[in-house]
Amino acid sequence: MDDQRKNVTIAAVADLHVTEDGAKSYKDLFAEISSVADVLVIAGDLTDLGRPKEAELLASDLRHCTVPTVAVLGNHDHESGQVDDVCKILTDVGVKLLNGQAAEIAGVGFVGVKGFVGGFGRHMLGSFGETAIKAMVAESVEESMLLENAMRQVRSDRSLVVLHYAPIAETVAGEPLEIYPFLGSSRLAETIDRFRVNAVVHGHAHRGSYEGRTPGGAPVYNVASHVEKPTGKPYALLEL
Numbered sequence: 001m002d003d004q005r006k007n008v009t010i011a012a013v014a015d016l017h018v019t020e021d022g023a024k025s026y027k028d029l030f031a032e033i034s035s036v037a038d039v040l041v042i043a044g045d046l047t048d049l050g051r052p053k054e055a056e057l058l059a060s061d062l063r064h065c066t067v068p069t070v071a072v073l074g075n076h077d078h079e080s081g082q083v084d085d086v087c088k089i090l091t092d093v094g095v096k097l098l099n100g101q102a103a104e105i106a107g108v109g110f111v112g113v114k115g116f117v118g119g120f121g122r123h124m125l126g127s128f129g130e131t132a133i134k135a136m137v138a139e140s141v142e143e144s145m146l147l148e149n150a151m152r153q154v155r156s157d158r159s160l161v162v163l164h165y166a167p168i169a170e171t172v173a174g175e176p177l178e179i180y181p182f183l184g185s186s187r188l189a190e191t192i193d194r195f196r197v198n199a200v201v202h203g204h205a206h207r208g209s210y211e212g213r214t215p216g217g218a219p220v221y222n223v224a225s226h227v228e229k230p231t232g233k234p235y236a237l238l239e240l
Contacts, residue, residue: 008106008107011036012223013065013235014203016044017076018058020051023038026058030065033235039105040067043203044074044164046090046116051080055089062093068105070096072112073163098162100146106197107155108240115165115202116140118185125181131194144187151195158240161192161218163202165231171222172205172210181183189214198240210236 011033017027033040048053061067078085087097096103098112118125118140127137147161166172166184175183183205192200193216200214203224210227212220225234 005229006101006107008108008158008240010039010108010238010240011038011039011235012040012201012221012238013225015045015047015074015226016042016058017045018054018061019048020053020057022057026061027064027068027235031033033193034066034089037237038067039108040069040111041110041160041162041201041223042071043162043201044072044113045203046071046073047077049079049227050077050082050086051146052082052085052089055086056117059093062090062095064225067095068096070098070103070105070110070112070162072098072114072164074114076181098149098150102150104154104175106155107156107158109156109159110162111147111150111154111159111187112162113150115163115167115188116143116185117182118187119181119223120169120184120186123181124186130141139187140187144185144191147188148191148194149227151191151209154195158198159196160238161197161200163188163200164204166205166208166220166222167192167200168204168214169214169219170209171202171220174207174209175205183208189216192216192218199238201236201238207238
């Protein structure tokens, strides 16, 4: 059957936070996902402190995953300043790490960026005042531009956007209002709504809500492992 017409089941999860002590293994989870999904998506915070040892433990567990794996990095993966090492360890076991790129698997275009902070709607942070504030806004805009460039690479008629930070406030509901500006940015949603997108997944907001929509109507799912999902599992299952 043509990949462009076949339904594709995607298992999506985020915020695994693998630690150096190996306190939690994901071997069984990845084996389970391989039996129910065609693709695994991990939406950031694969590691807890961005250390190579953590990435090595995750890579070992991912050897029990027999379906293609797509991922983006999260803020925790940047903590130790060893992003290049973490990326190499994960790509060496076949993980497709996206940072402003698109990859087609089974007829679905996967588009990924980390995203960044900035707030939502009329409360979104503007580029005004101190240099530090302008630098934050510039970073947020840069991530949105990376996403736009990646979306322009998609040739499939189906696409999934993979983020770490949230593009809408609806899926961070449940978190303290005071930290909303640090959980994501509406700039991401503005970019998404310029394209035809089947679904968006993100993590980061551990106490957020599972489902929402961009202003343009694209379905958005918070797949942080801590968030309750219809599957009753740490991962969501999406049909595209």
